[in-house]
Amino acid sequence: CNLASKKMEAIHAILVYSQNVEELLKRRKVYREIIFKYLAAQGIPMPPSSEKHLLIDRVKQYWSGQLTTHTSESGDRKPHTQVILVQKTQREKSLQDDIHDLGEEFCQWFFALLNSQHPLGVKSEERWGPEHFWEDAKMKFCYDTLEKNTEEYVGSEMVSLRLLSLVKEEYLLFNPNLRANGLKCAMSRHGLVLVAVAGTVHRDNTCLGIFEQIFGLINCPIRENTWKIKVVNLKIVGQNALEPGVQIEKPSIKYEPNQLQELYDGKELTNIQHLLEVSLLTMGSYNNK
Template identity: 50%
Template sequence: MSGLSHTERSGCAEILKTLTQSDLESLSSTVTNNMIAVENAPDEAINVILSYTNDPEELLKRKKVHRDSIFKYLAKEGVVIAPNSEKHQLVKRTLMFWSSGNSHGQRPALPEPQSPAQSLSVATRESTGAGSDSLAMGKQFCQWFFQLLNSQNPSLGQQPQAWGPQHFWPDVKLSLLSNTDMQSKAEEFQGAELVSLRLLALAKEEHLLLSPNVAPEGLQVQASPHGLLRVAVAGSIHRDGACLGVYEQVSGLIRTPLDNSWKIKFVNLKIRGQNALPGLPGGAPGLGWNQAKALQ
């Protein structure tokens, strides 16, 4: 009889689904001490593995449960973690996620408002002090924005959330700079429809997954007296489990005068491929290329 909770069993099953049939068969033999043989039946193998597993940590630490499978699971669940985290760190974060009671449909994920208004207003109520307000709002915006954008990526296999021009001001401007080892390309788009579509293409067509680093070294927020909120965040870019490079994004938010909601006024996105960063240090990406200019 499995000693796993319902949440642990469901989460382990999602991770096991990404393993090959040979890995599942090997894992099944291991957990049953070679007492049960399963062939060419992934669902049966997963059921056997879960039924004979009492400790989720022990299962996740097994060699056949690969690091990338755990990382993809956390990304799909909207759990932000440094992309170069070691397997034991991913295991620990997964166990924390399951014990929090926020997984598998119970996660208090940011809602899908017509604009960032709801998430930002929540952050304001939960913070104290002007500086703390701005930082909390910026963090909530990043979590809301990138979760929304990443949900459009078909490789995650999740239901896309309500992305569209409704999140932007009509005259919004996007500046996109891509720098790889082969070339540097600058693009500019203006208007809610065009900006929305170009950003959508990053996830939906190019299959990019943008993981923001909302830790202090990766996030800066500045609120102007006139009501403009600038949010600068650094992060890493992934595709199919591989880290392609890093990015910095500066977003400008302005509150609407009628319904007190927020919309995006501009987005400056700088992407750098890993090969274009020979001196890229380990750890989560941080602001540093030109953050002073970005926040002027």
């Protein structure tokens, strides 16, 4: 799928291919005014007419701990290590926001396209097919009836067809909860973007239950702004086995992005099934009729 993830990719590329701080700040897109405002925000006064190379030198001094800010000189000096930690936290927060935006846009695209394959759905101009998956894509599908059922598929064609059949042949519609805690995203150290989303499953005018789905997305190295699905883990829990009086809560993801990241780093992608099993809000069954 083509996603507007230019911001995240551009930031990553610039950081990777910049040899040092000076080379990074000398880039044309890093305007003199931006550096000037940054120094001012850090309490480092500079003459308004300062040239860009002088501003860069002052930033280098500040980042290396050779410079005390105006605030520090007045008696409120903070250790340089604290400055580094703040900068690191800000960078991580910005990256996490970009990843979350990517995950939200992916879910909007994916579920709109999948639901459009429903016989009564609004047709999409975009085609559903294996081209949206890596050739060695894997899928684990778990649904609860009176006993647990698990299906596994390997290959872009098989994964694509199984997801398609849920909507086209079993007449299911997926309604993801992209607000509050219904969506959690993370990136592994290898660049795999993890998207965990919860929502409700419907057929006609009936809400059958809830679902929880986790995607592993990998950026295509030869097609700009294109992410393909590497792994899919889907679990559906229906209502008909719930105890009397039990209501389905608003679907949400109970674990945090760092748990997703830790689970994937250095492990098989499909190991996430365990996390799915312990994090679902309610136990029930998937009505496959």
